[in-house]
Amino acid sequence: MRRLLLALPFALVPLVAAHAAEEHDHDHGDEHGSLGAHEHGVGRLDVVLEGKTLEFEFDSPAMNIVGFEHVATSDEDKAKVAKARELLLKPNALFSIADAANCSATSVKLESPLFGDKDDDHDEHADAGDADHHEHSEIHGHYKFVCDAPAILKKLDLSQIFITFPDTKKLQVQLISPGGQSGAEVIAANPTLKF
Template identity: 85%
Template sequence: MRRLLLALPFAWLPMAVAHAAEHDHDHDHGEEHASLGAHEHGVGRLDVVLEGKKLEFQFDSPAMNIVGFEHQATSAEDKAKVTQARELLLKPNALFNIPDAANCSATSVKLSSPLFGDRDEHEDARGEEHDHEHSEIHGSYAFVCDAPAILKNLDLSNIFKTFPDTKKLQVQLISPGGQSGAEVIAANPTLKF
């Protein structure tokens, strides 16, 4: 299952490479970088795999959707927003509305972001940081569910309620029902497993 979850980003790779090739990438990361589609404010990505009793989520979002900015937090107010967002992201049962009856227990929760003090993925091979500020927040969540048959729908409404600057989620779902993809919005936040 982990291989399936890890393979999902590679399914999007040919599109990203083709789109990036259309742009003359000369390290001017202004509007050019924002147009690459991998980082669009208001849009997050969610990969979900349900296999047997294992349920995994990979959540990626521009920091703007989560905390309202992408720069390093320096003010007390910004630091408080980062701390609060981290606490909310560390409660995946609530974030993903997992039904209690499925009895899913988190076995792994990992968050990463330059805002949390992690190395910026935009640093080059020499460790030099580029001028732009396009921070993202990444969350990986793994569960074991005692009653996975209870999981008929995936309700993402709490992501939209918790982080209202998130307007749309691009979801890739692998489950016993097959593989599917959808764009989910707050007005219609539920998918079938």
């Protein structure tokens, strides 16, 4: 499964290239990042359904989840981080998976500098003396489910992510399932992902 997740970006390169060629009619004057750039309001969700295993890789700027990206020093900020961590540790509340599929969470892993995890990329910038380095904390979650009846899964309701974290306006989703691979943008007004 890990190899499949690692291969996901390579498998989707043709899809991204085709989309970029079609939709490249815009102004670069306000562009601040590059491919894979940190964008407030936008999260990324990779979904893989293989056999009876359903996995999610969720990445989001901390701004979408807790409302800030700096190290929590005040009691109020520490409480926000603790509450967000508590909510992110409840995958059944975040991902509305069809009950008939009988999926059980078997693994949940969270990583973020806000949770006290080391951010190697930021350390490299600091070591290099990057005076223009800005703090952009990410929150990463890996969720693994085992489903008794995965064939039941035809769609996934992601509305709870938008309800739980209202500063998340859009999810860029990449999906690999028995039906093939696809990419989609999911928003609160249309939070359903079809397998």
